[in-house]
Amino acid sequence: MSADWMLNGVSVSADGADKRLLLNDVNLHFKAGQITLLLGRNGAGKSTLLETMAGIRTLQEGTIGLGDDSLWVSTGHRKKLNRDVMLRFGISMQHAESQWFASTVREELLYSLKPYRLKGEEANRRMEYALAEAGLATELLERDPWTLSGGQQRRLTLACLLACEPEWLLLDEPTAGLDADGVRRLCAVLEAHRAAGRGAVVATHDLDALLPLADAVAVVSGGTVREAAAAAAVAHAAAAPQALCALAELRAEAALPPLAPARSGGGAPWPEPREVAAVLAAELMRPGRVLGGAGAVVSGKVADAKLLTGAIVDDIANKQPYTGPSLAATELLRPDRFDPRALILVYLVLAASIFAQRTLLELSLAAIVTMMLLVPFRTLIWPWVRVIRAYAVLIAILCFIGGVTFTPLSFDWTKALPIVLRLGKLLLIMLLGMPMLKLMTPFRLQRSIEQSFGWLSRINVPIHSFALLVTLIFRFIPLLTGEWERFAKLAHARGKAVTALRTVPFSMLQSVMIPYVRSILRLAEQMADALEARGFGYTKRKPTYGFRLRFGRSDAILFIAAAFSSVLLFLIASVL
Numbered sequence: 276m277s278a279d280w281m282l283n284g285v286s287v288s289a290d291g292a293d294k295r296l297l298l299n300d301v302n303l304h305f306k307a308g309q310i311t312l313l314l315g316r317n318g319a320g321k322s323t324l325l326e327t328m329a330g331i332r333t334l335q336e337g338t339i340g341l342g343d344d345s346l347w348v349s350t351g352h353r354k355k356l357n358r359d360v361m362l363r364f365g366i367s368m369q370h371a372e373s374q375w376f377a378s379t380v381r382e383e384l385l386y387s388l389k390p391y392r393l394k395g396e397e398a399n400r401r402m403e404y405a406l407a408e409a410g411l412a413t414e415l416l417e418r419d420p421w422t423l424s425g426g427q428q429r430r431l432t433l434a435c436l437l438a439c440e441p442e443w444l445l446l447d448e449p450t451a452g453l454d455a456d457g458v459r460r461l462c463a464v465l466e467a468h469r470a471a472g473r474g475a476v477v478a479t480h481d482l483d484a485l486l487p488l489a490d491a492v493a494v495v496s497g498g499t500v501r502e503a504a505a506a507a508a509v510a511h512a513a514a515a516p517q518a519l520c521a522l523a524e525l526r527a528e529a530a531l532p533p534l535a536p537a538r539s540g541g542g543a544p545w546p547e548p549r550e551v552a553a554v555l556a557a558e559l560m561r562p563g564r565v566l567g568g569a570g571a572v573v574s575g576k577v578a579d580a581k582l583l584t585g586a587i588v589d590d591i592a593n594k595q596p597y598t599g600p601s602l603a604a605t606e607l608l609r610p611d612r613f614d615p616r617a618l619i620l621v622y623l624v625l626a627a628s629i630f631a632q633r634t635l636l637e638l639s640l641a642a643i644v645t646m647m648l649l650v651p652f653r654t655l656i657w658p659w660v661r662v663i664r665a666y667a668v669l670i671a672i673l674c675f676i677g678g679v680t681f682t683p684l685s686f687d688w689t690k691a692l693p694i695v696l697r698l699g700k701l702l703l704i705m706l707l708g709m710p711m712l713k714l715m716t717p718f719r720l721q722r723s724i725e726q727s728f729g730w731l732s733r734i735n736v737p738i739h740s741f742a743l744l745v746t747l748i749f750r751f752i753p754l755l756t757g758e759w760e761r762f763a764k765l766a767h768a769r770g771k772a773v774t775a776l777r778t779v780p781f782s783m784l785q786s787v788m789i790p791y792v793r794s795i796l797r798l799a800e801q802m803a804d805a806l807e808a809r810g811f812g813y814t815k816r817k818p819t820y821g822f823r824l825r826f827g828r829s830d831a832i833l834f835i836a837a838a839f840s841s842v843l844l845f846l847i848a849s850v851l
C-alpha cells in the first residue's frame with residue numbers, strides 16, 4: 276500500500292509577466308488505493324495542479340507531501356525537490372507530443388527508466404511489459420515517436436509511465452485521442468493500479484470513460500479546489516449499494532425529498548439528475564458544509580452523471596470571484612495594443628535622449644524618467660530581473676577594475692565614472708527595450724516594416740526579405756528559450772532531476788543537446804511550412820496578411836509622452 280498525497284495551503288503563480296495566482300490555497304488529501312478525478316472547466320487549473328504535484332511548478336506557498344516525505348525540502352535558504360518522492364510517481368502531461376525528444380520509442384522508454392538505474396535485463400522486461408499493457412507492438416520500438424499517430428503517442432506516454440511502476444499516477448487527459456480499445460486498456464491499468472493499493476489523480480473531461488472508475492472527485496475552479504464529494508460524486512450501476520447508501524444519507528438530512536412514488540413503469544428510487552444536482556450545489560455552497568460519506572449519487576446512467584457534475588462545476592465556477600489582474604492593465608499589455616511603428620519611434624526618441632546625457636546627475640534624471648515611463652509595463656520586465664541584476668553586478672565589477680589603482684592602493688572615481696556613464700546608459704536603453712519584445716508580435720513587426728518601407732521594393736530594395744529576416748529572428752529567440760524550458764520540464768518530470776526548475780542538470784546536458792538541436796530544426800521546418808502556406812517566399816505572389824496596421828489614439832498618446840520626456844531630458848542636458 277502506498278502513501279497518501281497531502282496538499283496544504285498550496286498557492287502557485289504564473290511564470291509570465293502578470294504573476295497572477297493560478298492556484299490559491301489548495302488543501303487536498305488524495306488517498307492511496309483510490310482513483311481521484313480532477314474536474315473543471317477549461318483553464319480551471321487542473322493541469323497546473325498536476326504539474327505542481329509533480330514538482331514542475333514552483334510553490335508560492337504551502338506544502339506537498341507523499342506520506343511523511345515532503346516533495347520540497349529545505350537546503351539552507353533554498354528549496355530543493357526531494358528525489359525519493361520524485362521517484363515514487365509518474366506524470367503524463369496533457370499533450371503527449373510535448374514529452375518527446377528521443378529519436379526512437381526505445382530511447383524514450385529508456386529515458387523514463389534511467390533514473391531508476393535498472394539492469395539491462397530488467398529494463399527490457401519492463402519495456403516489453405509496458406508496451407503490452409499499453410497495447411503497442413514491439414515493432415514500434417525503433418520508430419520515431421513523432422511519427423506515431425496521436426493515439427499511439429498517448430499509449431506511449433502510458434507505457435513510459437508503466438515501465439517505471441510508480442506508486443502514483445498523475446494523468447492529464449489520458450483518454451484524449453484514444454480509441455475504444457485504448458480507453459478499455461487505460462481503465463484496466465487504472466483498476467489494476469488501484470487493486471495494488473496504489474493511487475491515481477486524473478484530470479479529465481471524459482466522464483463517460485472515467486467516472487465509473489472514480490472513488491473521489493475534486494472540482495477545480497478558478498484556481499481553488501473543492502472536494503465535491505469524498506467518494507465518487509457519481510456512482511454507476513455497479514456501485515449501486517454505495518450509491519443507494521449516499522442517497523439515503525442525503526434523504527436522512529432532508530436534503531432530498533423522501534422516496535418518490537415509482538416513476539412510470541419503473542420502481543427505481545432515483546430522483547431526476549437535475550434535482551440531485553441542484554441539491555448538491557446548494558449543499559456545497561452552504562458555509563462549512565462539505566458532503567461526507569458517499570457524497571452524492573445519481574442514476575446509473577453515466578450520461579446523467581455528466582449532467583450532475585456539469586451542474587456542480589458550473590455552479591461553483593459561477594460563484595468564483597475574478598482574481599486575475601485588472602482588465603485595464605491586461606488591455607495595456609496586449610501584444611496588439613500598440614502599433615509597432617509607434618513603439619519603435621518611442622524607443623528611438625528615448626534612446627537618443629538617454630545617449631545625450633553626459634554627467635552622473637543627468638544620467639540619474641534620465642533613469643528617473645525611464646522608470647516613470649516603465650511603471651505601467653513593469654510586469655513585462657519581471658522575467659528579466661536576473662539579467663538586469665547580473666548586468667548591474669557586471670557594471671560594479673568593471674567600475675571597480677577601472678577605478679582601482681595599486682600604487683598607492685586607492686580608488687580613482689574619475690576613472691570609474693566614464694564606465695558608469697557608458698554602461699548605465701546601455702542599461703537604461705536595455706530596460707526600455709525589454710517590454711517591446713512582449714508588446715509586439717513578430718508578425719506585426721514584419722507588417723510594420725512592410726507597410727512603412729514597402730515602396731522601396733519598387734526600386735529593387737529587397738524589403739520583404741529584410742522584413743522576413745527580422746520576423747524570423749524575433750520569432751526564433753522565444754522559440755529557442757521555450758524549447759529549452761520544455762527540455763528542463765522533461766528533465767524534472769521524466770528524468771527526475773532535482774535542480775532548480777527551468778534548468779537542465781549538468782549531468783543531463785550531454786544527452787539533451789543533440790535532441791534539443793534536432794527539435795529546434797523540426798520547429799524551424801514547421802515554421803517555414805506555415806510561412807510558405809501564407810505565401811511568403813513567393814516573389815510573384817503577395818503574401819496573405821489579413822490585417823493592416825493603423826496608428827491609433829493610444830499610439831499617439833504613448834508617442835507624445837515619450838517625445839515630451841525626451842525633450843525634457845535634452846533641455847536638462849543643455850542647461851546643466
Ligand SMILES: Nc1ncnc2c1ncn2[C@@H]1O[C@H](COP(=O)(O)OP(=O)(O)OP(=O)(O)O)[C@@H](O)[C@H]1O
Pocket residue numbers: 289290291297315316317318319320321322323324369478
Ligand atoms: N505559465 C503560465 N503563465 C500564465 N498563465 C498560465 C500558465 N500556465 C497556465 N496558465 C493559466 O492557468 C490557467 C489554468 O491552466 P490549466 O492548464 O491548469 O487549466 P486546465 O484546467 O488544465 O484546462 P483544460 O481543461 O483546458 O486543460 C489558465 O488560465 C492558463 O491560461
